[in-house]
Amino acid sequence: MITPSAEVSGIPEQSPGSALSQSTTNRVTINDVAQAAGVSVSTVSKVVNARYGVAPSTMERVLQVIAELGYETSLVASSLRSSRTNIIGILVAEFEPFALELLNGISATLRGTQYDLMAYAGNLAPGGRAGWEHRSLSRLGGTLIDGAIIVTPTVEIPHSSVPVIAIDPHAGTSGPAAIDVDNFGGAKTATEHLISLGHRRIGHIKGRSDLKSAHLRESGYRQALQDAGISYDPQLVHDGDYQRDLAAIAATDLLTLPQPPTAIFAANDLSALSAIETAKSLGLNVPNDLSVIGFDDIPEAAQSKPTLSTVRQPMHEMGATAVTLLLSMLAGEEVTQPAQMPASLIPRESTATAPQP
């Protein structure tokens, strides 16, 4: 999308041969400005931060030099000195679809506020040990960012020097204020959808067993089966770990059973999409031979062939809620109550009535 940044008054054209334009590589610091303007560093600082106590003439001259040199305060240096930065940090393990959708909602909600947004992926480097949450929070908090939103933390978030909101926390509930989706209810709805289509033999590809959401989704699945009077068959439940490749193995195992399921509820969309591919490669038609439903509603779900039926997490709203809560915490209010968002069924093409035996 094109940003409508109306460039009404252009930047002052800096003539190429300008003697002021410094040679190259080095950043323009407050010292350069002070020297060029013939004032002290502290005066420049006052001008930049709009403090009182500077003569208009001095102020004007300094501003002139700042414009010419294209000086901007270093985020790093200033945040080291003063506690306030006006930056909200989003801490993620990596930028996967879920985090990106969240980011979208967060960015939109933050637009027009005084805050800028910084998203940090702190678990990209190899040997990515667990505990990226604490590390990122500790490395950025207290200095670079005024508050943090942590996406899908898998461990308890410890005490922090800045306000923190957790989105979709996978560990216990004793941490900071948290926002998540109704995993149990959503999984139950998904399974009920399959049951209502006439399926009786329904497989499940589980999520990461160390995560709370995975257990809740499995519970929802089992509850729906039980409510419908369908007995639970352990053979129909395999581990997918929320990952594409492992889900493919799980799907293969399920579909090569002597009596394979006619439908699969995968714990997330990634697994579901992987299951569809696996089914295709085994010569099965989705949804005629096999129905598949996922969980999340990532963008890819609407673009697959067939399009993926799923349960939607309102990621945009979750991001917006997180921002709202965080802003009120930054305003000094106490926020501790967790928020749970509803999950909604999105039926698409990958689910259909059960094949007649």
Add this chain to the structure above:
Amino acid sequence: MITPSAEVSGIPEQSPGSALSQSTTNRVTINDVAQAAGVSVSTVSKVVNARYGVAPSTMERVLQVIAELGYETSLVASSLRSSRTNIIGILVAEFEPFALELLNGISATLRGTQYDLMAYAGNLAPGGRAGWEHRSLSRLGGTLIDGAIIVTPTVEIPHSSVPVIAIDPHAGTSGPAAIDVDNFGGAKTATEHLISLGHRRIGHIKGRSDLKSAHLRESGYRQALQDAGISYDPQLVHDGDYQRDLAAIAATDLLTLPQPPTAIFAANDLSALSAIETAKSLGLNVPNDLSVIGFDDIPEAAQSKPTLSTVRQPMHEMGATAVTLLLSMLAGEEVTQPAQMPASLIPRESTATAPQP
């Protein structure tokens, strides 16, 4: 730290017995560790950075304390001192779909490297002036990040203290190494698609006239017409500015011509979707009465009714290429040649054979 907004009324902050300021758990600094371990700060620093010259026994003790206190080096402080941070910065105006898709590709490409990723939206605050590119780059570069990828800059990127890659730059070509899509070729392909469906009277909704991409897309359109021996009719080309509302006006003008077009190539998907809505409101059926094709392939394109035919920008690949180029720049190689990615036709439901007169 929370600053009560009593500053205005002149009340001195930090009241003497303020137990509140003590309640916020302060960050653990290297000083705390040094003190607790009974060593000097520099020794701790050496341990943290795995430098040689520390006795095993000391090292062990320090590590023990670090673990107990949960200490992590402050990104801000360390990056202020040492130039290397192992962080790549992605600079965007805000997190909109295009940037997010890019981020996805960038994150995936960076996984397993030594670098972490920091994305910064520097144009969220109100009064977001143009020139966020320079400001963000100046505020982060040289200290916080080792290199930067700037997404859709609209102004020239000035000299910088760190390596920079621009993705989809909308201004001139004299800046840093740049990556964009084949706007001309893509537009030509889109128009040829319409021609191959039998359309001869093809309208065009232009993009923002101050942007290079808009001109290239119009050129591609005209080239395709010329190649097919169709004469160019200025009446069929209106300005849409890449925006929804202006595109709607343009579409209305086009469709109420005495001899309206049977197909429209819009300069971006947003305009195309707007044109479809306009056509519907005029009682036209898309694609039977009017074919519409866009440019970009934003996620919404696959979810509209009818789904939108378009030309796809390979955003994932563009992000990956940006990372590759940047990494080689960081490795000391000289990279200046721009990279151009291919655009590919994505035919969907909004285009069909021309209606028989």
Add this chain to the structure above:
DNA sequence: CTGTTAGCGCATTCAG
């Protein structure tokens, strides 16, 4: 091997 000494760029007292 370890501690001491300088700053990195900036904001903030406190004297002139």
Add this chain to the structure above:
DNA sequence: CTGAATGCGCTAACAG
């Protein structure tokens, strides 16, 4: 009104 001095948390010389 202005500038010199101090320190934020940390790393990199250099001494001891």
